[in-house]
Amino acid sequence: MTGPQQPETEQKGMSRRNFMKNTGLVAGGLVGGSLLGGLVTNQVKKPTTGNEASTENLLEARTFFSRSEDFEILSAAAERIFPKDDLGPGAIELGVPYFIDRQLSGEWGTNAKEYMRGPFPQNAEKANYEDKDRQQDEQGPNAETQVPAPTPRYQTPMTRAEIFTEGVRALEQTAQEKYDTNFRKLEASQQDEILQLFNEGKGKMNGVSSETFFNLLLQTTIEGTYADPVYGGNRNMEAWRMKEFPGPRMGYTDGIDKKDFIVMKPESLRSYQGH
Amino acid sequence: MVKKLEKVNVVVVGSGWAGGIVSAEMAKAGHKVVLLERGKKQERSDYIGVKDELRYTNRYELMQNLSRETITSRVTMDETALPVRTRKEMMAGTDLGGGSVHWAGATYRWRAYDFEIRSKTIERYGKNKIPEGMTIQDWGITYDEMEPYYDRWEKTAGISGEPDPLGDKRSSDYPNPPMKESPALRLFKDTTKKMGYHPYQVASGNLSQAYTNPDGEAMNACMFCSYCTQYGCDFSAKSDPLATVIPTALKTNNCEIRTNSQVRRVLHSGGKATGVLYTDTRTGEEFEQPADIVVLAAFSFSNNRLLMLSEIGQQYDPKTRKGTIGRNFNAQTNITFQGARGYFEDKKFNLYMGAGALGAAMSDFAGDNFDHTDLDFINGGGIEIRQYGDAAIASNHVPDGTPKWGPEFKKNSIHYAYRNLRVWYTPAIMSWWFNYLDLDPTYKDEYGDPLLRVTFQYTDQDRNIAKFGIEKCTEIMKEMGADIIDPDSYPEQFDHVYDGGHYAGGVIMGADPATSAVNNYLQMWDMENLFVVGGSAFPQFAGHHPTATIGALGYRAAEGVEKYLKNAGPLVEAKHASLNA
Numbered sequence: 001m002t003g004p005q006q007p008e009t010e011q012k013g014m015s016r017r018n019f020m021k022n023t024g025l026v027a028g029g030l031v032g033g034s035l036l037g038g039l040v041t042n043q044v045k046k047p048t049t050g051n052e053a054s055t056e057n058l059l060e061a062r063t064f065f066s067r068s069e070d071f072e073i074l075s076a077a078a079e080r081i082f083p084k085d086d087l088g089p090g091a092i093e094l095g096v097p098y099f100i101d102r103q104l105s106g107e108w109g110t111n112a113k114e115y116m117r118g119p120f121p122q123n124a125e126k127a128n129y130e131d132k133d134r135q136q137d138e139q140g141p142n143a144e145t146q147v148p149a150p151t152p153r154y155q156t157p158m159t160r161a162e163i164f165t166e167g168v169r170a171l172e173q174t175a176q177e178k179y180d181t182n183f184r185k186l187e188a189s190q191q192d193e194i195l196q197l198f199n200e201g202k203g204k205m206n207g208v209s210s211e212t213f214f215n216l217l218l219q220t221t222i223e224g225t226y227a228d229p230v231y232g233g234n235r236n237m238e239a240w241r242m243k244e245f246p247g248p249r250m251g252y253t254d255g256i257d258k259k260d261f262i263v264m265k266p267e268s269l270r271s272y273q274g275h
Numbered sequence: 276m277v278k279k280l281e282k283v284n285v286v287v288v289g290s291g292w293a294g295g296i297v298s299a300e301m302a303k304a305g306h307k308v309v310l311l312e313r314g315k316k317q318e319r320s321d322y323i324g325v326k327d328e329l330r331y332t333n334r335y336e337l338m339q340n341l342s343r344e345t346i347t348s349r350v351t352m353d354e355t356a357l358p359v360r361t362r363k364e365m366m367a368g369t370d371l372g373g374g375s376v377h378w379a380g381a382t383y384r385w386r387a388y389d390f391e392i393r394s395k396t397i398e399r400y401g402k403n404k405i406p407e408g409m410t411i412q413d414w415g416i417t418y419d420e421m422e423p424y425y426d427r428w429e430k431t432a433g434i435s436g437e438p439d440p441l442g443d444k445r446s447s448d449y450p451n452p453p454m455k456e457s458p459a460l461r462l463f464k465d466t467t468k469k470m471g472y473h474p475y476q477v478a479s480g481n482l483s484q485a486y487t488n489p490d491g492e493a494m495n496a497c498m499f500c501s502y503c504t505q506y507g508c509d510f511s512a513k514s515d516p517l518a519t520v521i522p523t524a525l526k527t528n529n530c531e532i533r534t535n536s537q538v539r540r541v542l543h544s545g546g547k548a549t550g551v552l553y554t555d556t557r558t559g560e561e562f563e564q565p566a567d568i569v570v571l572a573a574f575s576f577s578n579n580r581l582l583m584l585s586e587i588g589q590q591y592d593p594k595t596r597k598g599t600i601g602r603n604f605n606a607q608t609n610i611t612f613q614g615a616r617g618y619f620e621d622k623k624f625n626l627y628m629g630a631g632a633l634g635a636a637m638s639d640f641a642g643d644n645f646d647h648t649d650l651d652f653i654n655g656g657g658i659e660i661r662q663y664g665d666a667a668i669a670s671n672h673v674p675d676g677t678p679k680w681g682p683e684f685k686k687n688s689i690h691y692a693y694r695n696l697r698v699w700y701t702p703a704i705m706s707w708w709f710n711y712l713d714l715d716p717t718y719k720d721e722y723g724d725p726l727l728r729v730t731f732q733y734t735d736q737d738r739n740i741a742k743f744g745i746e747k748c749t750e751i752m753k754e755m756g757a758d759i760i761d762p763d764s765y766p767e768q769f770d771h772v773y774d775g776g777h778y779a780g781g782v783i784m785g786a787d788p789a790t791s792a793v794n795n796y797l798q799m800w801d802m803e804n805l806f807v808v809g810g811s812a813f814p815q816f817a818g819h820h821p822t823a824t825i826g827a828l829g830y831r832a833a834e835g836v837e838k839y840l841k842n843a844g845p846l847v848e849a850k851h852a853s854l855n856a
Contacts, residue, residue: 113335255625
C-alpha cells in the first residue's frame with residue numbers, strides 16, 4: 001500500500017469520488033487542487049460530533065492547572081492566537097487548552113530532559129537571553145521543521161509549567177489593572193492588546209520576561225492545533241482537515257512526482273499504528 | 276570500585292557512522308571489538324509506526340537528555356559562557372546509531388579545494404586573500420586520496436544520486452539512481468538551467484530502490500512519507516548505522532555492543548592509551564575496559580571533552596595560539612542556511628510529501644568554482660531546494676509582514692501551507708584563532724565533571740558569504756516565478772542555538788603536529804594507539820553537508836587501525852612546516 005489514499009468522502013450530497021467519476025477526473029485517486037481544493041475546503045464544516053461517551057470527551061479534564069480560573073485565562077488567550085473563523089474551529093474547539101495543560105504536567109512542562117543545574121545568572125542582561133527573537137527561517141538545517149515561534153534562550157530556574165502559571169496570572173493581573181475585570185471577560189480586541197504587550201516583552205511578570213511566556217504560549221497553541229489528536233488538541237483532526245494535511249501515511253510513491261495537489265481524508269496515528 | 280574487564284583489541288566509543296564503520300571493519304577483520312554507546316539500545320523495529328511530529332520534531336525524542344550533560348556557549352573570550360539548557364537549542368543525537376539515525380540523508384562529497392584550501396587559495400589569489408587570524412589549513416590528505424573512502428561509504432550506505440556536474444572526479448557512479456523528482460525540484464532545476472547554472476538531484480541516503488550493500492545488508496526503497504529528518508526510518512529506507520554497519524559488526528560475532536555505557540575517561544600510561552573508564556548509566560557501576568587501541572568516535576563535542584577530561588594532548592590556548600585540542604572549532608549555524616522563500620499564488624505543491632534528502636542543488640557558487648578575486652570572502656557553498664515533507668506543525672510559513680498570531684496568521688498560514696518554496700545557500704565556515712573549545716570553569720555534568728565550553732563568533736567572512744547567498748537565492752526565486760519573495764536576513768552574531776548537528780573541529784586533521792591533533796589516519800600525534808574519528812577532525816567546514824565525509828573518514832580510520840594492529844607506530848611522518856596564521 002504505497003499510493004495516495006482514496007479521496008475524502010463528503011459529508012453530504014455527492015462524494016468527491018462520485019463527483020470525479022461524474023466529471024471524468026479520477027486519476028488514480030488524484031484530485032486537482034486548483035479545481036477542487038476550494039470546493040473541498042468549503043464543504044468541510046462541522047466536526048463529527050461523536051457520541052457523548054467517546055474517549056475524547058473523557059479527556060476533557062485538567063491534569064496540571066489546579067485553578068479553573070487559570071485554565072480559563074489560558075483558553076481565552078489561546079483562542080485569540082488561533083481564533084475560530086470562517087476557515088474553521090479555533091483553539092478552544094480544537095481542544096488546545098487541554099493539550100497545553102497535559103504538556104505542562106509531563107516531561108516538557110517539568111523540563112525533565114533539560115539542563116537545569118545552576119548557577120543561573122542573576123544580572124538583567126543575562127536573564128533576558130531568552131528574549132532574543134529568532135525567526136523560523138534562520139535556524140540551520142532543520143529550519144523547515146520548526147514552528148513559527150521565536151526560540152528563547154532559556155536561562156531561568158523556572159520550569160515551563162511554572163512560567164505558564166505565572167504567565168496566565170500576569171495576564172489576569174494586567175486585565176485587572178487596565179480594565180478592572182477578568183481577562184476572560186474582556187473584548188477580543190482588549191485581550192489582543194494585552195497579549196501584544198506580552199508579545200513585546202512589556203507585560204509585568206515575575207522570573208522571566210513576558211515575551212518568554214508569550215512565545216511558549218504561541219508555540220504550544222500552534223502545536224496543540226496541529227499535533228496528532230492523541231495529545232488532546234486537533235480534535236477530530238479538524239485542524240488537519242482545514243489545512244488539507246493527511247496525517248501519517250505509509251508513503252506517497254505514486255504521488256510525489258504529480259503536479260496536481262492531492263487532498264486526502266486525514267488519518268491519525270491511531271489508525272496508522274493499526275488500531 | 277571500578278571493575279576491570281577482559282582486554283580486547285579495540286574499544287570504540289560511539290555508535291554513529293564513524294564508530295559503526297570502524298567497529299564493523301575491525302570485527303570483519305577478526306579483531307575483538309567492544310563498542311560503547313552512552314544511549315539506549317535500539318533497532319530498526321523501534322521506528323515502526325512512530326510518525327508523530329510532536330514527539331520527534333518538536334520534543335526531540337531522539338536527542339540527548341540534557342539533564343545529564345550539555346555544553347556552555349559564549350561569543351567572545353571575555354564573556355561568561357552560559358549552559359545551553361533546552362533540546363530546542365541543543366540537538367545532539369544519542370542511542371545506538373547515534374546522530375546518524377536522525378540525519379536527513381543529504382549526501383555530498385567535499386571538494387578537492389576543501390582538502391587543500393590554504394594552498395589552493397594562496398596559489399590562485401595570493402597570500403593576502405586569507406585574512407590574518409583565519410586559521411584554515413590543508414587536511415594533510417587530498418581529495419584524490421579520500422576518493423576511494425567516499426566511494427566505499429556510498430556503497431555501504433546505498434546512496435542514491437547522480438554526479439554533480441561541477442564536482443570532482445569519481446571512480447564510480449552512486450550505487451543507486453537518484454530519487455524521483457517532485458514538481459518543486461523540477462521547477463528549481465528548469466529555472467536554474469535556464470539561468471545557465473548546473474543543477475542536479477541531491478544524492479540521498481533515502482534509497483531510490485531496494486538495495487543490498489556489499490556487507491549483505493538489505494534496505495528498502497523510500498516511499499516519501501516525510502517522517503525522516505529527526506526520525507528513525509519506518510521502512511529501513513533511510514540508510515543509517517542501524518541498517519548497515521551495526522548489524523554487519525554484530526554478525527561477525529567479534530563485536531560486543533554495550534549500550535547505556537557512558538565513557539568518562541580515556542585511560543593512559545606512559546604515553547599510550549590503555550583503555551577507557553565508563554559508567555553503566557542504569558546502575559552507576561564503573562568499569563574499566565582495557566584495549567590495545569582506543570577509538571573515540573563520538574559526536575565532536577564528546578570527542579573533544581573526553582580528551583580534555585583525560586588530559587591527553589595539549590589544550591589549545593587562544594592567547595598564545597598554541598596547543599591543538601579544542602583548536603579550530605567550526606560549525607554551520609544560524610548564519611549558514613540563508614536564502615529566500617517564495618510564495619506562489621497559483622501553484623500548490625504536495626509539500627506534506629517528501630524525504631529528508633529529496634532535493635535539487637547546484638554547485639556553481641560552491642568551493643572555488645567561481646572567481647573570488649573581487650569578492651570579500653573565500654569559499655562558497657551549495658544552493659539547494661529541499662522537500663523534506665512538512666507535517667502540519669512545521670508548515671506554518673507566512674509572508675513577511677503577517678502577524679505571528681491571530682486571524683491574519685491563521686488565514687495566511689492555511690492559504691500558503693502548500694504554496695511556498697525555499698531556496699538556500701549552504702556556505703562553508705572558516706576557522707579562526709578565537710573560535711575554540713575548552714572545559715567550562717563553572718558548569719558540571721551529573722558526575723561533577725566540567726562541561727565543554729564553546730567560544731564562537733561570526734566574522735565579516737560569514738556575513739559577506741551569507742549576504743552573497745541570499746542575493747543569489749533571491750534571484751533564483753524570482754526566476755522561479757514566486758509572487759511574493761522574502762529574502763532571509765542574516766544574523767549579525769551567533770545565537771547559541773545548536774540545532775543542526777553540524778558542529779566540528781577541535782581534534783583536527785593535518786600534516787603538522789603543531790597545528791593538528793590527528794594525522795590523516797585519524798591517529799593522535801600525541802598518542803599513537805588512540806584514534807579520534809568524526810567531524811571533530813574537520814579543520815574547517817566545507818560548503819556542503821558533512822555526513823559523507825564522516826563516513827569516508829570512518830573507512831580511512833579503520834584502515835589506519837588495521838595497519839597499526841599489524842605494525843604499531845606512527846602511521847604518518849610529521850611535517851613541521853607550520854602553516855599557522
